[in-house]
Amino acid sequence: MLDYVLWAMLGTLYGMLVGIIPIAGVTTALITVFSMGSYFMADPYVGLVFLTAIVASCASADSYTSILTGIPGASTTAACVIDGYPMAKRGEAARAMGIAIADSTFNGVLYALLAFMLLPYYGKIIVLFGRPEFLGFMMMALACVGFVASKNVFLSIIAIAFGLFLGFIGQDSVGNARFAFGWEYLENGVSMIVLLSGLFGIPELVDGFRQKLKSAAPPMPADYWKQLFQGFNDARTHWRDMVRGGFIGFVTGLLPGVGGAVGDFLAYGATKAAHKEKQEIPFGEGNPIGLIGCEGANNAQKVSSMIPAVLFAIPAAPFAAMVMAICMYFGMEIGRPSLLTDTNFTTSIAFGYIFGTIGVALLSIFLYKWIIKILEVPYWIYATVIIAVIIYANMQYTQGWEDLALLGILSAVGVVLKHFKVSRPAILVAYVVAFKIDEYFVATLQLYGYKQWKPGLESMADFRWFELFSITNHPLFLLSIAVSVGIIINSIVRKDKGIDYV
Amino acid sequence: MKKLLITLLASAGIMGAAQADYTLIVPQEPGKGTSVWAGIVAKNLSKFTDEPVVIRHIPGARDIPGFNKFHNELRTDDKTIMVAHGGNGVSFLLDKVDYNYFEYDLIGSNNNDIVLGKHAGADEKTGNWKIAGGSGFEPDGAAVAMLLCGPQGTGTVAEYLKCWRERASWINGVSGGEKRLGFKNKEFDVARESPAAWLKFYKDIEANELWFTHGILDLANKKQIADQNFPGTQFEDVYKRLWGVAPSGDLYNAYRLTRNWRDVIQKSLWVNKGNPNTSKLRTALKKMLADPESMAEINKLAGNYPWIVGDEGPAMLALLKSLITEKALRDAVTWNQEAYGFPSVFKPELLK
Numbered sequence: 008m009l010d011y012v013l014w015a016m017l018g019t020l021y022g023m024l025v026g027i028i029p030i031a032g033v034t035t036a037l038i039t040v041f042s043m044g045s046y047f048m049a050d051p052y053v054g055l056v057f058l059t060a061i062v063a064s065c066a067s068a069d070s071y072t073s074i075l076t077g078i079p080g081a082s083t084t085a086a087c088v089i090d091g092y093p094m095a096k097r098g099e100a101a102r103a104m105g106i107a108i109a110d111s112t113f114n115g116v117l118y119a120l121l122a123f124m125l126l127p128y129y130g131k132i133i134v135l136f137g138r139p140e141f142l143g144f145m146m147m148a149l150a151c152v153g154f155v156a157s158k159n160v161f162l163s164i165i166a167i168a169f170g171l172f173l174g175f176i177g178q179d180s181v182g183n184a185r186f187a188f189g190w191e192y193l194e195n196g197v198s199m200i201v202l203l204s205g206l207f208g209i210p211e212l213v214d215g216f217r218q219k220l221k222s223a224a225p226p227m228p229a230d231y232w233k234q235l236f237q238g239f240n241d242a243r244t245h246w247r248d249m250v251r252g253g254f255i256g257f258v259t260g261l262l263p264g265v266g267g268a269v270g271d272f273l274a275y276g277a278t279k280a281a282h283k284e285k286q287e288i289p290f291g292e293g294n295p296i297g298l299i300g301c302e303g304a305n306n307a308q309k310v311s312s313m314i315p316a317v318l319f320a321i322p323a324a325p326f327a328a329m330v331m332a333i334c335m336y337f338g339m340e341i342g343r344p345s346l347l348t349d350t351n352f353t354t355s356i357a358f359g360y361i362f363g364t365i366g367v368a369l370l371s372i373f374l375y376k377w378i379i380k381i382l383e384v385p386y387w388i389y390a391t392v393i394i395a396v397i398i399y400a401n402m403q404y405t406q407g408w409e410d411l412a413l414l415g416i417l418s419a420v421g422v423v424l425k426h427f428k429v430s431r432p433a434i435l436v437a438y439v440v441a442f443k444i445d446e447y448f449v450a451t452l453q454l455y456g457y458k459q460w461k462p463g464l465e466s467m468a469d470f471r472w473f474e475l476f477s478i479t480n481h482p483l484f485l486l487s488i489a490v491s492v493g494i495i496i497n498s499i500v501r502k503d504k505g506i507d508y509v
Numbered sequence: 510m511k512k513l514l515i516t517l518l519a520s521a522g523i524m525g526a527a528q529a530d531y532t533l534i535v536p537q538e539p540g541k542g543t544s545v546w547a548g549i550v551a552k553n554l555s556k557f558t559d560e561p562v563v564i565r566h567i568p569g570a571r572d573i574p575g576f577n578k579f580h581n582e583l584r585t586d587d588k589t590i591m592v593a594h595g596g597n598g599v600s601f602l603l604d605k606v607d608y609n610y611f612e613y614d615l616i617g618s619n620n621n622d623i624v625l626g627k628h629a630g631a632d633e634k635t636g637n638w639k640i641a642g643g644s645g646f647e648p649d650g651a652a653v654a655m656l657l658c659g660p661q662g663t664g665t666v667a668e669y670l671k672c673w674r675e676r677a678s679w680i681n682g683v684s685g686g687e688k689r690l691g692f693k694n695k696e697f698d699v700a701r702e703s704p705a706a707w708l709k710f711y712k713d714i715e716a717n718e719l720w721f722t723h724g725i726l727d728l729a730n731k732k733q734i735a736d737q738n739f740p741g742t743q744f745e746d747v748y749k750r751l752w753g754v755a756p757s758g759d760l761y762n763a764y765r766l767t768r769n770w771r772d773v774i775q776k777s778l779w780v781n782k783g784n785p786n787t788s789k790l791r792t793a794l795k796k797m798l799a800d801p802e803s804m805a806e807i808n809k810l811a812g813n814y815p816w817i818v819g820d821e822g823p824a825m826l827a828l829l830k831s832l833i834t835e836k837a838l839r840d841a842v843t844w845n846q847e848a849y850g851f852p853s854v855f856k857p858e859l860l861k
Contacts (some may be wrong), residue, residue: 042727044539105590133690134690134694135694136690136694137691137694137696138691138696177570178570178571179682180681180682181644181681181682181849181850181851181852182570182571182643182644182851183852184570187570190570191570191574191578192568192569194568194569194570194574195537195538195568195570198538264689335540336539336540336545337540337545338540338545338548340686361647398575407565407567445682446682446683446684446687448682449680449682450641450682450683450691452679453678453679453680453681454639454678454680454696
């Protein structure tokens with residue numbers, strides 16, 4: 008038990024530290040601890056506590072920094088800046104922090120309890136899923152992320168195709184090398200840690216250099232405690248906005264690949280829509296209600312983004328992919344039904360998240376003065392340290408030069424994709440889903456079409472078309488295919504309804 | 510740009526500080542069964558070696574490239590140790606590989622078993638059985654074929670293939686956790702696990718039963734004996750109870766070949782022949798095997814199974830070699846190609 012508390016504390020402190028750093032977010036925090044994966048092999052549950060404490064504390068600290076500096080720590084906190092930063096500039100930084108702390112803690116704890124403690128009951132849903140149902144669900148995830156996360160159909164197709172290509176690199180169903188181009192290292196596929204570092208970690212940090220990022224927080228207000236409690240009181244008074252924001256964040260977090268910035272902005276939009284009356288301080292100019300409406304969405308979204316990862320191994324957001332990758336490193340098979348009946352798993356994930364959420368709130372209240380000091384450190388210093396640690400963490404995957412070479416290639420690709428606004432979350436989900444689509448497609452073919460399927464066209468002659476009709480006994484499969492088609496058609500017809508989440 | 514350069518130099522410094530001492534080469538990516546096992550062995554073996562033991566993963570198709578790289582490039586380094594698993598043993602027989610066990614010294618091997626399960630009450634003599642398979646499952650599929658089909662004429666591979674096509678659907682490319690889910694929701698009819706995983710994952714699943722195990726090859730008596738962790742479940746016993754006769758024929762001989770090349774060296778540590786650290790490493794391994802704390806951690810993952818320690822290596826390899834006959838090898842290749850669709854090849858050099 009002592010181990011659990013100790014690692015939860017370390018996770019909270021580390022997550023908070025990275026969260027404070029502008030540009031760096033939860034994904035970056037997790038990439039940098041990848042090399043610690045082997046430490047937790049003997050007791051992966053301790054590792055899980057550490058990871059979830061990092062996620063929770065980093066998510067909250069991210070918002071606090073965004074409010075104080077006006078620079079989003081990660082895209083998921085961008086909406087908080089709209090009203091939070093003007094409040095800070097107006098001399099109400101501690102009030103804004105009070106709102107953020109109350110909102111993040113309330114929604115983080117509430118949804119962690121609701122989601123994680125109910126995990127064992129989701130197991131009953133999973134057993135309804137066979138190979139065809141999983142195949143249909145993967146297609147739906149692909150349609151959802153590709154065509155909801157981007158307004159541009161052409162860029163969506165590029166993102167999906169590129170993600171699928173990356174995911175198909177490795178081996179086919181009987182273990183033959185595929186798309187490895189003679190490079191043996193690629194026969195095992197592109198590792199998730201290298202992909203996430205290349206597509207997300209490095210490009211964001213490089214962008215900070217490009218922007219010549221300078222962060223400065225307002226000085227500590229003389230009436231710090233008074234403002235802080237005023238913020239708590241604001242959150243209590245407008246509890247409906249707080250709950251609504253959390254709920255929206257939670258629901259959007261469930262959507263594969265979409266559970267990033269979308270939840271915050273939707274929550275902010277819903278808050279504005281719910282307050283059509285004339286505001287003393289207009290929205291966008293430092294209205295506390297605007298901050299209350301969106302702040303907790305980030306924390307609720309972090310919780311719900313982990314649910315598809317745990318149930319189906321589909322990450323709803325890049326950080327969830329990183330949680331999966333690290334858990335797999337220390338031998339825990341995320342996305343497997345056996346986990347849902349494992350009470351140690353549900354307890355660890357809930358404990359880590361709740362500890363991190365409450366821990367970072369307390370630390371932020373009492374260490375406010377020091378948070379401001381950290382923000383005065385020039386960007387290039389901590390960005391340099393983080394990039395160095397990311398490179399080191401990637402070298403730990405196979406301990407070979409190949410990790411570094413692939414990281415270099417993918418980082419360059421990531422910078423280009425970011426520049427041209429190709430949806431990187433879509434690429435990530437397509438990459439993850441590719442392997443699964445392959446697995447479920449081949450299995451479905453063998454169960455409903457082929458007695459024995461071999462890669463290549465020669466086995467087409469053995470196809471038993473008449474058996475394929477038995478797949479109509481799987482209504483969930485047919486429904487998910489219909490929904491996928493609907494999403495694609497809708498996104499083409501109503502292009503403006505999409506969201507450019509790059 | 511200058512700042513980015515500093516970043517790269519800083520990372521090079523960190524990497525330089527992390528130079529390894531003894532290095533375990535693991536032929537698969539982090540997180541897979543043998544990688545996790547190697548991680549725990551490295552941690553515990555480090556307690557008894559003069560220098561720390563670290564891991565380097567070299568993954569690739571069917572876990573072959575890492576072992577090939579050890580053979581072709583790395584084995585001349587005195588501090589490099591190869592971690593091989595049962596799948597490597599089967600690939601040595603049936604796939605194009607560069608590595609060759611006869612050119613190495615054994616540090617130690619965990620002589621392990623595999624557990625097969627079926628739905629409670631399922632009748633082996635009827636229906637089409639759906640089996641999720643993959644690389645390393647070769648002997649399991651052959652055993653399942655014999656149990657489903659019973660005695661077939663003279664027991665040739667061709668006769669079993671005919672029955673197999675009627676009685677079984679072999680589904681390739683399904684990962685471990687998916688197989689469990691597929692078995693749980695009755696999409697698949699057979700469960701296949703390591704002993705520790707069987708106890709971990711299947712104890713709570715209603716309506717499943719342990720079908721059979723492969724047993725353990727007893728080196729001293731040169732015969733297959735029952736797995737003491739699951740008494741009365743050895744394949745030969747289960748077959749005889751079901752069909753009234755002992756298994757025999759070509760497929761059975763091919764099965765015995767692949768079974769033992771997989772299970773006797775299911776988790777093993779090798780160094781190049783003549784490596785000056787061999788004796789030191791074997792002593793460290795013996796100390797680790799005698800340490801209750803280390804073994805509790807290792808057995809939790811792999812089950813409580815006997816170890817073959819280094820100096821027993823030549824006898825073990827001689828016994829495994831004696832199983833390789835031209836007929837058994839050809840039949841194993843044919844079975845793999847036809848029953849599973851694997852790209853196996855006959856390698857006459859193994860008969861020399």
